Amino acid sequence: MGKGHTVTKRSALVSACVCVAAGIWSDRLASAQPPLTVYQTTLEEPGQLTREISTETLLSILATHSEPVFDVRTAHEYAIAHIPGTINIYEKEVDQIAALYPERSTPMVLYCNGPACGKSKRTSEQLVAMGYTNVRRYQLGMPVWRALSQTVQTDMPGVDYIYRGDRTAVFVDARTPAEFGTGTVPGAVNVQQGEATAANDDGRLPFTMGGFLVRGGDRVVLVDAGLGEGEMMGIKAGALLESLAALGVAPDDVTDLVFTHLHIDHIGWASADGRIVFPNATYRCAPNEWEHFMVDHRGDEAAVLEPATERFEHWTPGDTIAPGLDTLATPGHTPGSTTLVLSSGTERVMFLGDVVHCPVQLEDDEWAALFDVDPDLARRTRTALAKEVI
Ligand SMILES: [Zn+2]
Secondary structure (H helix, E strand, O other): OHHHHHHHHHHHHHHHHHHHHHHHHHHHHHHOOOOOOHHHOOOOOOOOOOEEOOHHHHHHHHHHOOOOEEEOOOHHHHHHOEOOOOEEOOHHHOHHHHHHOOOOOOOEEEEOOOOOOOHHHHHHHHHHHOOOOOEEEEOOHHHHHHHOOOOOEOOHHHHHHHHHHOOOOOOEEOOOHHHHHOOOOOOOEEOOOOOHHHHHHHOOOOOOOOOEEEEEOOEEEEEOOOOOOEEEOOEEEOOHHHHHHHOOOOHHHOOEEEOOOOOHHHHHHHEEOOEEOOOOOEEEEOHHHHHHHHHHOOOHHHHHHHHHHHHEEEOOOOOEEEOOEEEEEOOOOOOOOEEEEEEEOOEEEEEOOOOOOOOHHHHOOOOOOOOOOOHHHHHHHHHHHHHHHO
């Protein structure tokens, strides 16, 4: 009996432990949310009039056609790239939404150019003011949609615009080589399904980060100097000297090395193995750019530029570097980002550095680049620049 009693007590103790353990476990089950995936996140901005939806929710809505999704950007932007299955109604034409969906309880989603874009916020506020009660926003917008490897659709006016206006665009013909051989878009490359890595390696999908060569009189000017020998974000670099040689330019020939800014992918060939690459060149940049990268934020850039310290001269914004080549302060991407303006008669070429990464940034000031040191200043700079060039 005593023995049995002991067993009973032990059993009770074991049971109690199991119960406690189970209690802890069930508490954990109840309280611990599984971590959100990037598809399930939103910006969660405070004080917003309408709610956001995640990429996962948007995918579900588009797959089931459960409610309309409006792209409230301009028709031009929509034609260049938009989320497939969406309806384009520009923010200033919100009455068209009311005409299409007069029922004020209609659920609907709005999107535009991403976290910093105000179009979907403004449009949703207009709709709420008109009595709509179920308006939500995909505020993550185009950049996040693209980043999560979702397809965007380009309509013919967009194809036309890109083909004529964007010299960096590569048109990929994904049909069979036999079909490709029968005729394609001029300049297109043939890349089959599964060949993307091979096409990246063999140059069918190019990504260049070199510089611009300007020759005139006795001056041989190189604007920016690529990444140098190496790799960045999977992009192989290192061909700048060969490209110059193909144009008959040896490193000794270069008289001026001019930097739009000092990010690593623009200064790479400033030095190699601790020695300057262009021994006869004067190296030039804006003074506050030097201050930023060589004094305040020393990093990889400082290591590359250090051997060239004695070669550097700094301009005052507005200075002329060489006949027909002037400096224009365009700060924001970095403190001393400078546009080099090459003029001949009535024609101009502007070497923008990273002031603008994509033509659409000149048409819509709500696009920003992730690498801008001062995004607000960069936006104001682009707005001013757009008035110059468009
Ligand atoms: Zn940059």
